[in-house]
Amino acid sequence: MDAFLTATFQTLPLPILILVIIGSILVLGKAADVLVDEAVSLSTRWGVPKMIIGATIVSLGTTLPEVSVSVLAALEGNPGIALGNAVGSIICDTGLILGIAILISPPDIDKRLVNRQGWIQVLSGFLLVFAALPWSNLSSVFSTGGRIDQGTGVVFLILLGVYIYLSIRWSRSKPGELEAGIDDTTEYDESPFWIVLLKLVVAITLVILSSKVLIPSVQETAVRLSIPESIIGATLVAFGTSLPELVTAIQASRRGHSELAVGNIIGADILNVLFVSGAAAAVTRTGLEAPVSFFSFYFPSMLTVLILFRLGIVFSKDKIKRPFGVFLLIIYAMATIAGFIFKG
DSSP states (O other): OHHHHHHHHHTSOHHHHHHHHHHHHHHHHHHHHHHHHHHHHHHHHHTOOHHHHIIIIIHHHHTHHHHHHHHHHHHTTOHHHHHHHHHHHHHIIIIIIHHHHHHHSOOBOOHHHHHHHHHHHHHHHHHHHHHHSOGGGGGGTTTTOEEEOHHHHHHHHHHHHHHHHHHHHHHHHSTTHHHHHOOTTOOOOOSOHHHHHHHHHHHHHHHHHHHHHHHHHHHHHHHHTTOOHHHHHHHHHHHHHTHHHHHHHHHHHHTTOHHHHHHHHHHHHHHIIIIIIHHHHHTOTTOEEEOHHIIIIIHHHHHHHHHHHHHHHHHOOSBOOHHHHHHHHHHHHHHHHHHHHHTO
């Protein structure tokens, strides 16, 4: 589909491309509106905090672009792209997207919920690094790199199921978490459950499809406007596949459900490890190669962003303040600039 769209957009005149971009953004925004509304509806119906719905169901949907890109890259013999997409998306989600969401609407947080999911988020990042280490010869990590083998990918997918099950179970069994995560005054869709679920699936599908149309159309427009290809290549893969999280986070924050946005980003980071990396490694016999550059730059950058976010939450009270959103954006900008310098 991506190759077909790229070829198609190359034949379109620039004004039509601009109209395609505008149309994709409009569809993306409307689909994200529906996604947020139906996710909040499920949260209220099931008695599950919005942050947990964001960290599980919504994150599963918005992470699908990363999964599709990484799995296809792995199958086509580009495991470095597959792993790079997962790691780059974590940096983009936590630094850029969450920073923007906090600036739009500083979220109220419940420390019990955010701390539990947040520690899983950080541990997932370390798990990815440990899984890629060449344990039989650690001294070779900065000379030959490492690898996430196929068996580890399968284990990651099993852990994904455990994570989703436990997240929902914990949130419904801990006294006080329902009150902390659900606003009883929130109006929600009173349609039959299967209708709500169908709307959620359709909204997620539209978010993903409109993102798939938007990315190549923006790329082709950038090329025609003489924006350097190096800049396009260095930003569009991780940013493009993170677009659903960005739109969902912005819409959730604008509509007063900022805790859903925080949950979505935390969940997306966890899923980038367990779902994206796990699926990409599981479909290839040789697993995912982690070149030396991952250990010398990309993994440290990812862990730095995750740890700084965790520290920010620890020192926050009941609300994440806008200055911390600015801080996350600065960290993201520094990591991106360093990436350009590192790539030489």
